Amino acid sequence: MKYVDAHLHLADAEYKGQAGIMLEDAKSSDVVALVSNATDYATCLENLKLRRDNSALVYIALGIHPWNVNVLTENELEETITFIQSQKGTVRAIGEIGLDYKYETVWEKQMAVFERMLHLAETMDLPVIIHSRGTTDQIVDMLPSYRLKRILLHWFSHPLSALAKAIDNGYFITEGPPATYSQGIREVIANAPLTNLLTETDGPVKYFKKPFSAQLTKPSFIRNVVEAIAEIKKTQTEEVAQQIATNFESFFNIKIS
Numbered sequence: 001m002k003y004v005d006a007h008l009h010l011a012d013a014e015y016k017g018q019a020g021i022m023l024e025d026a027k028s029s030d031v032v033a034l035v036s037n038a039t040d041y042a043t044c045l046e047n048l049k050l051r052r053d054n055s056a057l058v059y060i061a062l063g064i065h066p067w068n069v070n071v072l073t074e075n076e077l078e079e080t081i082t083f084i085q086s087q088k089g090t091v092r093a094i095g096e097i098g099l100d101y102k103y104e105t106v107w108e109k110q111m112a113v114f115e116r117m118l119h120l121a122e123t124m125d126l127p128v129i130i131h132s133r134g135t136t137d138q139i140v141d142m143l144p145s146y147r148l149k150r151i152l153l154h155w156f157s158h159p160l161s162a163l164a165k166a167i168d169n170g171y172f173i174t175e176g177p178p179a180t181y182s183q184g185i186r187e188v189i190a191n192a193p194l195t196n197l198l199t200e201t202d203g204p205v206k207y208f209k210k211p212f213s214a215q216l217t218k219p220s221f222i223r224n225v226v227e228a229i230a231e232i233k234k235t236q237t238e239e240v241a242q243q244i245a246t247n248f249e250s251f252f253n254i255k256i257s
């Protein structure tokens with residue numbers, strides 16, 4: 001069995017000094033590829049190091065997360081874009097980017113940065129990994145005006161009407177540990193074809209329900225996610241793992257070993 005973690009943040013502070021432990025955990029639990037997402041300039045640099053040191057396992061997505069927009073200077077934005085452009089061939093997607101209503105106070109700036117990131121993905125011919133908390137409808141409506149290679153809506157939670165549009169447009173969604181306990185997420189999975197689904201941990205985000213119980217999020221949690229999807233889809237875990245590995249390869253243009 002081969003598992004994949006299509007979205008996590010190995011360079012985040014909560015994993016400081018633990019990346020090696022996380023990668024060992026991945027190896028010992030058949031997680032054969034991880035896509036570590038940046039959230040700002042510093043994590044772009046740190047993720048590149050992780051990629052260089054662990055090229056058989058770690059792939060990277062680079063971008064600016066909406067949560068970091070309020071402290072972002074004009075200089076840092078330009079510097080980050082220039083850096084990402086310099087990594088063509090190494091960077092596999094632009095992410096994590098998006099819009100979040102929790103940070104509505106800097107809404108115009110959020111939108112401006114998101115549009116720059118989408119434009120960057122267009123010019124670099126790369127897929128995008130999108131955060132859309134409270135903004136899924138709006139984002140699903142705005143994306144068709146961009147010429148984007150492939151689109152992944154990470155941790156898709158609602159509404160189901162936007163899910164239907166996203167699926168019609170060939171977008172992918174990722175789901176993580178809440179697939180084991182959240183009725184809302186399980187309903188999304190039930191309504192999404194297996195061919196549009198990817199698995200994620202979004203670590204170091206923590207999950208407080210059992211069996212995760214607030215421990216540091218690890219790549220091995222992917223197995224729980226795949227088992228939950230198999231249960232919802234009433235099929236075998238092998239079939240789910242196989243289809244998700246195929247989806248991962250076509251989304252990121254990565255051949256997993």
Ligand SMILES: [Zn+2]
Pocket residue numbers: 007008009037096202
């Ligand atoms: Zn994330």
